Amino acid sequence: MKNVKQNQPRVTGETKGKGTSKQISPEKAGRHERRDSNKVWEFFCSVKLAVVIILIMVVACILGTVILQEKTLDEYVARYGYGLATFFRFTQLNNVFYSHWFSFLLILLCANLICCTIKRWRNTFLQTGFILTHLSLILILAGGVIKFQLGVKGGVNVYEGKSVNYFLTQLINRQGKLDYVKKDLPFSIALDDFILEKNEPKFQLVTYVKSKDRQKILDVKVGKKQRIPGSDYKVTIKDYIPDAELKQEPVNTSDKPDNPAVFVKLFGSEKATAEGWLLAHDRNYYEDKKQNLRLEYIWVSSQQELDNTISSTEGTTAKLSVTISGEYRDYPLDLNKVFKLEGTDYTIKMLQYVLNYGDKRPLSEQPQDNPAVQVEINGPEGTETRWVFEKFPDWDKMHPAKYKNVKITCSGIASTYMAKNTIRIFQSPEGKQVIVYIKDKRVVETIPWELGEKYTIADTGNQITVSDYFPSFDFKKEVIKKSDTVGIPAIYVEAEGPAGKVGDWLFSNNQYATWYTDNNLALVYESTGESVKHFTSKLRIEENGQTVTEKTIRVNDPLKYKGYVIYQSSYDPEAGTFSGLQIAKDPGIPVVYTGFGALCFGVVFIFYIKPFLRKKQKKAAEGQ
Numbered sequence: 001m002k003n004v005k006q007n008q009p010r011v012t013g014e015t016k017g018k019g020t021s022k023q024i025s026p027e028k029a030g031r032h033e034r035r036d037s038n039k040v041w042e043f044f045c046s047v048k049l050a051v052v053i054i055l056i057m058v059v060a061c062i063l064g065t066v067i068l069q070e071k072t073l074d075e076y077v078a079r080y081g082y083g084l085a086t087f088f089r090f091t092q093l094n095n096v097f098y099s100h101w102f103s104f105l106l107i108l109l110c111a112n113l114i115c116c117t118i119k120r121w122r123n124t125f126l127q128t129g130f131i132l133t134h135l136s137l138i139l140i141l142a143g144g145v146i147k148f149q150l151g152v153k154g155g156v157n158v159y160e161g162k163s164v165n166y167f168l169t170q171l172i173n174r175q176g177k178l179d180y181v182k183k184d185l186p187f188s189i190a191l192d193d194f195i196l197e198k199n200e201p202k203f204q205l206v207t208y209v210k211s212k213d214r215q216k217i218l219d220v221k222v223g224k225k226q227r228i229p230g231s232d233y234k235v236t237i238k239d240y241i242p243d244a245e246l247k248q249e250p251v252n253t254s255d256k257p258d259n260p261a262v263f264v265k266l267f268g269s270e271k272a273t274a275e276g277w278l279l280a281h282d283r284n285y286y287e288d289k290k291q292n293l294r295l296e297y298i299w300v301s302s303q304q305e306l307d308n309t310i311s312s313t314e315g316t317t318a319k320l321s322v323t324i325s326g327e328y329r330d331y332p333l334d335l336n337k338v339f340k341l342e343g344t345d346y347t348i349k350m351l352q353y354v355l356n357y358g359d360k361r362p363l364s365e366q367p368q369d370n371p372a373v374q375v376e377i378n379g380p381e382g383t384e385t386r387w388v389f390e391k392f393p394d395w396d397k398m399h400p401a402k403y404k405n406v407k408i409t410c411s412g413i414a415s416t417y418m419a420k421n422t423i424r425i426f427q428s429p430e431g432k433q434v435i436v437y438i439k440d441k442r443v444v445e446t447i448p449w450e451l452g453e454k455y456t457i458a459d460t461g462n463q464i465t466v467s468d469y470f471p472s473f474d475f476k477k478e479v480i481k482k483s484d485t486v487g488i489p490a491i492y493v494e495a496e497g498p499a500g501k502v503g504d505w506l507f508s509n510n511q512y513a514t515w516y517t518d519n520n521l522a523l524v525y526e527s528t529g530e531s532v533k534h535f536t537s538k539l540r541i542e543e544n545g546q547t548v549t550e551k552t553i554r555v556n557d558p559l560k561y562k563g564y565v566i567y568q569s570s571y572d573p574e575a576g577t578f579s580g581l582q583i584a585k586d587p588g589i590p591v592v593y594t595g596f597g598a599l600c601f602g603v604v605f606i607f608y609i610k611p612f613l614r615k616k617q618k619k620a621a622e623g624q
Helices: 026-045 047-066 073-080 082-091 093-098 100-120 125-150 303-309 589-623
Strands: 152-159 163-172 178-198 203-209 214-218 225-227 234-241 243-252 261-268 271-279 285-288 293-299 319-324 327-332 338-340 347-354 372-379 382-389 406-411 421-427 433-439 442-448 454-457 462-470 473-483 490-497 500-507 521-527 532-543 546-553 559-561 564-571 578-585
Touching: 026 100, 047 093, 047 100, 073 082, 082 093, 093 100, 100 125, 125 589, 152 178, 178 564, 178 578, 203 234, 243 462, 243 500, 261 285, 261 293, 261 421, 271 285, 271 293, 319 347, 372 406, 382 406, 421 462, 490 521, 500 521, 532 559, 532 564, 532 578, 546 559, 546 564
Parallel strands: 293 421
Antiparallel strands: 152 163, 152 578, 163 178, 178 532, 203 214, 203 521, 225 234, 234 490, 243 473, 261 271, 261 462, 285 293, 319 327, 319 406, 338 347, 347 372, 372 382, 421 433, 433 442, 454 462, 490 500, 532 546, 559 564, 564 578
């Protein structure tokens, strides 16, 4: 057996072979240890190591920019697939800059800089700039490590008059789900006042020409006549009121029954519980949800029609009307049933209907203010979903949809509703007038009525009086000025077109369009939205029940206390009752600032002080 080499790195030992043994001297073992330690030292002093570390960090920064950071596992799976999502979580590529390996690279780079500085340091004053610049880089990197590992950032909402002593930070847990962690504060933050300042709102006049399917925004300037491009219409704003109110007085304009209406009073015992006008061709009903009672006014065109309808307990049949390629078709309101539009490649399905669009309450609790049906159209270009409004049949024209050639209207939605107790006031041109009481869809009583008489409705404890009748109901309108400040502004607009000149007041709070006489030009006066000017929070910091500091903070002007920085970040957009605060603590900032200070002084020393000292030394040497 061959002898083992004698240069093994140990102080003493024996090698056996052929019956002999040798002992390694302590001097040789010491030289080997120094040689190994020199290798470690040279490794950390290597410029190549710095280059490799920097290249790896550059790649890491690119990955941290390209790959979404700090998202949930579901978001990564949806974007990259399950395999890559799992790989990102395992390698911490989903949170590169806060990962342990990125911090390790920073620490390794710091160690490399420290070793390089020590190796190249010459113990002279002229080396001060060299030392400071290298020390500055070390401090900046160390500050980054401290921030990534010890820094915290989160947020909290504080209500006026309340205080909090914590904030919440977002965290992606081990399951890849978004979670919130509560971080306690060593003090309390009290919100004494929240101030929201808004800029003065701006308004615009929007015109829409239905035949051209074109929308145009006009200048809101009084006295300026403006032509709507591509049309025969001209619009002039004649007057402007910054804060307007519309007063309306009911009047009768004719003895001809163009718009019949009755003024009805409903009594509970001897006290009137409700009163108002019911219009045959507009809002013709009143509902009392508590009594499950519905009061309807129905105008019929003839005596024969009256005789046929007073015994009926059914309301108007709700339907959907579809016009396509000049063909008109009616379909019953049958939810989730697919109707094939004959002779076309289209199908239509009614998804849901509401009695008051935008009302989230159950149907039984909704007033019949804005009936609408949501429909689904399937055609050559795919699926389109739109809402169809009973009172606004031209809504789709103002809001063009995918299938512009398909016009849909609906009717009879509000009238399909039957309360448990329904009172119908019938009237015909011949003068016959009848009150019909329907209970549980069964006619209980029929009573002829006259103006001013009070009638008792059996089993309900109610009495009813029709106190007035207008054959042609209308409103006498008067627009008055409430104040000189901007509140609800209104403009008087004169539209000129094929049907002559027509003028009317447009209010900024009216969400519906005003149509020109030919029903081809629509005008809307609307707000462009209020912009927030400033939002500030008056905060107090409390410790042990005592106020230690206070400040009114705003965006980019935070409150700083005990290493925490409290920023104004958001607010309650609805009521403005709470202030959204962002709270951050970065213990690495002082270290980074110190590093930048050292860098600045080191650069000044290298470029100004060092040349001056060398020049001075040279002159001194030449003078000797």
